[in-house]
Structure formats: structure tokens, C-alpha cells
Amino acid sequence: MIVNIWGTSVDEYVEVAKRLDGVKGVSGLELNVSCPNVKRGGHTFGQNPRTLARLVAAVRAATRAPILPKLAPNVPDIKVFVRAAQEAGADAISLINTIPAMAIDIERRRPVLANKSGGLSGLGIHPVAVKLVWDAAEAATVPLLAMGGVFGPEQAVELLAAGATAVAVGTANFIDPSTAPRVIDGIAAYMERHGMKRVRDIPLAR
Numbered sequence: 001m002i003v004n005i006w007g008t009s010v011d012e013y014v015e016v017a018k019r020l021d022g023v024k025g026v027s028g029l030e031l032n033v034s035c036p037n038v039k040r041g042g043h044t045f046g047q048n049p050r051t052l053a054r055l056v057a058a059v060r061a062a063t064r065a066p067i068l069p070k071l072a073p074n075v076p077d078i079k080v081f082v083r084a085a086q087e088a089g090a091d092a093i094s095l096i097n098t099i100p101a102m103a104i105d106i107e108r109r110r111p112v113l114a115n116k117s118g119g120l121s122g123l124g125i126h127p128v129a130v131k132l133v134w135d136a137a138e139a140a141t142v143p144l145l146a147m148g149g150v151f152g153p154e155q156a157v158e159l160l161a162a163g164a165t166a167v168a169v170g171t172a173n174f175i176d177p178s179t180a181p182r183v184i185d186g187i188a189a190y191m192e193r194h195g196m197k198r199v200r201d202i203p204l205a206r
């Protein structure tokens with residue numbers, strides 16, 4: 001079980017990481033760095049490589065569990081964040097989180113979401129995830145856990161082909177909770193069709 005954690009300051013992340021350290025069944029901590037604000041400076045952790053590195057290093061020192069920062073998709077160059085995270089001690093990297101988005105009800109003349117805007121997930125963001133995983137893989141020396149619009153084995157294989165080591169399913173679970181086992185079976189069928197023995201054989205040659 002990989003636990004996704006969040007805080008409004010480095011200290012809060014560190015406190016949560018400490019409380020989860022050594023807890024039975026917790027095999028990793030995924031750091032959600034895509035929304036919170038730091039105490040000073042006003043940058044979100046996932047939008048500034050130096051702030052991200054400071055956070056990862058602090059959590060690294062607070063736990064023995066593997067840590068996976070989950071990178072924000074809306075950055076100019078994902079490779080900068082990949083390098084910052086891994087140099088600070090990340091054991092793997094998760095990507096992508098939702099993409100900031102907004103919908104407006106034009107008849108009621110107000111934003112659809114009470115929060116005005118929110119995070120876009122699902123099939124629509126899948127090509128964005130493929131591109132970011134492809135770019136991230138160029139800089140990554142640690143495994144990449146990829147997500148973003150995986151609704152079936154096709155999208156999972158695509159993310160693996162782009163360079164991911166493993167794939168996660170988010171939104172599709174709300175629609176069909178049997179998505180994950182279906183994806184696993186579909187990856188196995190794809191590998192058989194293509195004469196592949198290991199998932200490691202799926203990434204494209206560059």
C-alpha cells in the first residue's frame with residue numbers, strides 16, 4: 001500500500017511521514033506536491049524545483065519508507081522537477097496529477113464547481129500524461145509510476161511504452177472498480193501478442 005500524503009508546510013509533511021514510519025502495510029509514501037502552498041513565498045511545492053527538493057529531502061530524513069513525489073503536470077519542463085526530486089532522495093516518481101481546469105455554467109452564469117476551478121482527470125488528460133512520462137523518462141534514473149486516463153489496457157501499455165515502470169488507475173475506478181484486474185490481464189495479453197517476457201520489454205527504444 002502506497003499512502004498519498006499532503007501538507008501545507010514542509011513540517012506537516014514531515015510529521016505525517018514520521019507518524020507513518022514503520023506502520024505495518026505501508027510500503028511507500030507518495031507526496032502530493034501539486035496543490036499546497038508553502039508558509040512563505042506562495043509557490044506551490046510542485047511548481048518550484050528548489051522547494052520540491054527541500055520537501056523531498058526533509059521527508060527523506062523523516063522516514064525509512066520509499067518516497068514518491070507526485071509531480072504536477074502544468075510545468076514548463078518536467079525533467080527539471082524529475083532531476084530535483086531524485087537528487088533530493090526520491091526513490092521513484094509518480095506522474096501525473098490532475099490538470100487545473102474550469103467549467104462555467106453559462107445559463108446560471110457561474111462556475112460549475114463551488115471552488116470555481118478544479119483538477120481535470122480521466123481519458124481527456126491521457127495524451128498529456130503520455131507526453132510527460134515520455135519526457136520524464138529521459139531524465140529519470142528512478143522508476144516512474146504513471147497515471148492519467150487509464151481506462152483499459154491500451155492506455156496502460158501506452159504509458160509503459162512511454163517509459164513508465166508501473167501504472168496506476170484513478171478516475172476509471174469510480175466508473176468500473178474492476179478496471180485494475182482488467183488492465184493487468186490486458187497487459188499480459190499484449191505482451192503475449194508481442195512475444196514479450198517482461199513488462200520491462202514494453203518501453204519503446206529511443
Ligand SMILES: Cc1cc2nc3c(=O)[nH]c(=O)nc-3n(C[C@H](O)[C@H](O)[C@H](O)COP(=O)(O)O)c2cc1C
Binds near residue numbers: 031032098120122171
Ligand atoms: C476525485 C479525485 C481525487 C483525487 N485526490 C487526489 C489526492 O488526494 N492526492 C493526489 O495526489 N492525487 C489525487 N487525485 C489525482 C489522481 O490520483 C490522478 O493522479 C489523476 O486523477 C490522473 O489519473 P486518472 O485520470 O486515472 O484519474 C485525485 C483525482 C480525483 C479525480
